[in-house]
Amino acid sequence: MNTQGxxxxxxxxxxxxxxxxxxxxxxxxxxxxxLFNFSIGGMRPFSDxxxxxxxxxxxxxxxxxxxxxEKYNHDLPLAxxxxxxxxWDADTVKIxxxxxxxxxxxxxxxxxIFGEYEFPIVENIQYFIDNxxxxxxxxxxxxxxxxxxxxxxxxxx
Amino acid sequence: MNTQGxxxxxxxxxxxxxxxxxxxxxxxxxxxxxLFNFSIGGMRPFSDxxxxxxxxxxxxxxxxxxxxxEKYNHDLPLAxxxxxxxxWDADTVKIxxxxxxxxxxxxxxxxxIFGEYEFPIVENIQYFIDNxxxxxxxxxxxxxxxxxxxxxxxxxx
Numbered sequence: 001m002n003t004q005g006x007x008x009x010x011x012x013x014x015x016x017x018x019x020x021x022x023x024x025x026x027x028x029x030x031x032x033x034x035l036f037n038f039s040i041g042g043m044r045p046f047s048d049x050x051x052x053x054x055x056x057x058x059x060x061x062x063x064x065x066x067x068x069x070e071k072y073n074h075d076l077p078l079a080x081x082x083x084x085x086x087x088w089d090a091d092t093v094k095i096x097x098x099x100x101x102x103x104x105x106x107x108x109x110x111x112x113i114f115g116e117y118e119f120p121i122v123e124n125i126q127y128f129i130d131n132x133x134x135x136x137x138x139x140x141x142x143x144x145x146x147x148x149x150x151x152x153x154x155x156x157x
Numbered sequence: 158m159n160t161q162g163x164x165x166x167x168x169x170x171x172x173x174x175x176x177x178x179x180x181x182x183x184x185x186x187x188x189x190x191x192l193f194n195f196s197i198g199g200m201r202p203f204s205d206x207x208x209x210x211x212x213x214x215x216x217x218x219x220x221x222x223x224x225x226x227e228k229y230n231h232d233l234p235l236a237x238x239x240x241x242x243x244x245w246d247a248d249t250v251k252i253x254x255x256x257x258x259x260x261x262x263x264x265x266x267x268x269x270i271f272g273e274y275e276f277p278i279v280e281n282i283q284y285f286i287d288n289x290x291x292x293x294x295x296x297x298x299x300x301x302x303x304x305x306x307x308x309x310x311x312x313x314x
Contacts, residue, residue, distance in 0.1 A: 004162065006279050009163050122163050138297065147198070
């Protein structure tokens with residue numbers, strides 16, 4: 001694996017943090033009320049999707065780094081846009097620190113993340129990223145339905 | 158790079174094709190009329206997003222493999238769900254064949270995809286995948302708004 005990889009550890013993290021920057025911009029675009037209340041087709045408001053993303057990233061990495069499997073809890077006590085963004089920024093730093101602690105050799109190791117899904121660690125973390133891209137895109141539709149232009153998809157810096 | 162990679166060429170392709178399987182399931186869930194006409198907030202119908210995805214994947218890989226830069230054309234002559242799915246399946250095979258032809262060493266090579274975005278080839282292709290996840294998720298919101306349950310996010314097989 002290590003001799004055939006096409007994505008380095010640093011580039012993998014850079015891609016994730018780039019997506020997180022874009023998700024942060026998406027949160028910022030929401031009016032406070034709509035962030036917590038607007039929804040389409042019985043789906044969750046975007047704030048709940050953001051809480052899901054937050055409850056996966058750092059807790060998931062902590063679990064991997066410490067090798068202790070824990071259930072996730074999506075019900076975070078974050079009740080305002082400012083609180084969501086504050087946690088977002090605190091987690092940006094934690095993600096860098098935790099990710100750094102995963103040795104190259106561990107990424108292919110199977111890990112039963114949150115006690116539910118047993119896959120190689122790199123696939124678990126890719127799933128975190130894909131899940132974030134997925135829910136952020138749903139936030140884009142909410143913004144469009146609210147008449148608000150979402151950020152450009154390439155604004156990852 | 159090759160000595161530090163955490164994602165192999167084979168796993169990178171497997172992740173992409175897994176996402177493509179899920180996108181195919183998402184297309185299948187749409188009633189024919191809604192696939193081509195339903196939209197929210199002035200966005201495109203899901204069929205147009207699918208055409209965008211199709212017009213990026215194989216043409217992008219062909220461009221990389223042949224080293225000839227071409228503009229993309231999203232306006233594909235696909236007017237029914239059956240035609241979209243037929244092209245989807247044909248492209249599944251082509252993607253495997255074309256991806257295989259990109260040597261490990263080329264993934265870090267800069268390439269100005271579609272004459273617009275100059276990035277390492279692996280980042281170009283990751284962008285194709287992320288763009289697909291993004292638009293598919295918008296299709297999920299359309300389905301929910303139509304009262305249709307989307308496929309499970311982990312149905313990638």
